[in-house]
Amino acid sequence: MAMGLKVLLMVVFLWGFCCLFQNVNGELELQFYKKSCPDAEKLVKEKMRKSMLNDLSTAAAILRLAFHDCQVDGCDGSVLLENANGMTAETSSYRNFGIRKLNVINEIKSSLEAICPETVSCADIIQLAAREAVYLTGGPYIKVLTGRRDTVSASKERADKQLPAAYISVDAFIQIFRKKNISLEDGVALMGSHTLGIGHCRNFRERLWPTSDPTLSPPFSVMLQTICINPALSDVSFAQNDATIFSFDNQYFIDIQTGRGLLKIDSEIASDPRTQPYVSAFGHNTQHFFNRFTSGFLKLSNYKVLVGEEGEIRRDCRFRNS
Known part of the structure; x- marks a missing residue:
C-alpha cells in the first residue's frame, strides 16, 4: 500500500512538474483567451x-x-x-x-x-x-x-x-515554404489568397514591355498594357487579381490556367509540372482548395511564434512597451 501511494505521489508530482514546465514555455491553443478575455x-x-x-x-x-x-x-x-x-x-x-x-x-x-x-x-x-x-x-x-x-x-x-519579390521563381517559392515545413500542395493553396484584391502595375509591368510575356493571354495582356501604359503611374495603377476580387473562392486557379495571372509566379505555377497538378485540382474543386488552404494557413500562422515568457504583450501595437 505504501509503495502504491509513493508511486501515485510520484505520478502526481511529475504531472504537476510537466504542467508547470508547459506553462512557463507556453504553447498555442484554441481559445487561449477564453478565461482571460472571453470576448x-x-x-x-x-x-x-x-x-x-x-x-x-x-x-x-x-x-x-x-x-x-x-x-x-x-x-x-x-x-x-x-x-x-x-x-x-x-x-x-x-x-x-x-x-x-x-x-x-x-x-x-x-x-x-x-x-x-x-x-x-x-x-x-x-x-x-x-x-x-x-x-x-x-x-x-x-x-x-x-x-x-x-x-x-x-x-x-x-x-x-x-x-518574397514580385518576380519570385517557382524554385524560390518552393524553398520558402519548405523552410516552414509547408508542403508544396499547401503552398500552392496559400497562393490562392490572391483571389482577393488587386495588383499594382509596378509588380508586373516588366511582363508587358518591351514584349508581352508569352504566357499571358493576348487579350489579357492588351488590357494590362492599357491599364499600365503610363510608367509614372505604376505605383497607383492596378488590375484585379482575378475576376472575383471580393470573394474568397477558387477563381484565381481558374484564371491562371487561361493566361490571366498578374504576377510571374501566378503564370509559372500554372505550367510548372511540380505545381500544375495542384493548380488544376484547386480550379476544379473549391472544397479541396479550402481544405488545403486551411492546412497551409495553420502551418504558416504557427511559424516561429513567441510564447510563454518570450517577447511581451504590447499595450499599443505600434510601439514596444519600453
Whole structure:
C-alpha cells in the first residue's frame, strides 16, 4: 500500500512538474483567451465585419498583412511596429509596398485594451483578423490557435531579405515554404489568397514591355498594357487579381490556367509540372482548395511564434512597451 501511494505521489508530482514546465514555455491553443478575455475573438469578428462593410478591400489587405508578418522572423506582430527605439519599420521596406489597414489592427487592439488590458497580443489579433477576412468573404472558417506574444524588435533590412519579390521563381517559392515545413500542395493553396484584391502595375509591368510575356493571354495582356501604359503611374495603377476580387473562392486557379495571372509566379505555377497538378485540382474543386488552404494557413500562422515568457504583450501595437 505504501509503495502504491509513493508511486501515485510520484505520478502526481511529475504531472504537476510537466504542467508547470508547459506553462512557463507556453504553447498555442484554441481559445487561449477564453478565461482571460472571453470576448476577444468575438470582438475581432465584429470589428472586421464593420471595417469590411465600410471598405470591401479590407479583407485582402488584412490577409496580406498577416502573411507579411509571418514571413519576416515569424508571426510576431513585427510588421506593426513603427520607427522608434532605433528600429526602422518593416513597412518602409520596398517589398512591403502597398501594405495597409494597419489601423484596423490598431483599432481592434485599442478596443481590447479597454476590456482586457495587456492581455491579447497584436500578433494574435493579426491572425484572428486574417481568419475573419477569409471567412467573411466566403472562405473556410479556420480554427486559429492563439497564445502568441509580440516581438520587441523590427527590421527593414530583414523585411527586404525575407519577403518574397514580385518576380519570385517557382524554385524560390518552393524553398520558402519548405523552410516552414509547408508542403508544396499547401503552398500552392496559400497562393490562392490572391483571389482577393488587386495588383499594382509596378509588380508586373516588366511582363508587358518591351514584349508581352508569352504566357499571358493576348487579350489579357492588351488590357494590362492599357491599364499600365503610363510608367509614372505604376505605383497607383492596378488590375484585379482575378475576376472575383471580393470573394474568397477558387477563381484565381481558374484564371491562371487561361493566361490571366498578374504576377510571374501566378503564370509559372500554372505550367510548372511540380505545381500544375495542384493548380488544376484547386480550379476544379473549391472544397479541396479550402481544405488545403486551411492546412497551409495553420502551418504558416504557427511559424516561429513567441510564447510563454518570450517577447511581451504590447499595450499599443505600434510601439514596444519600453
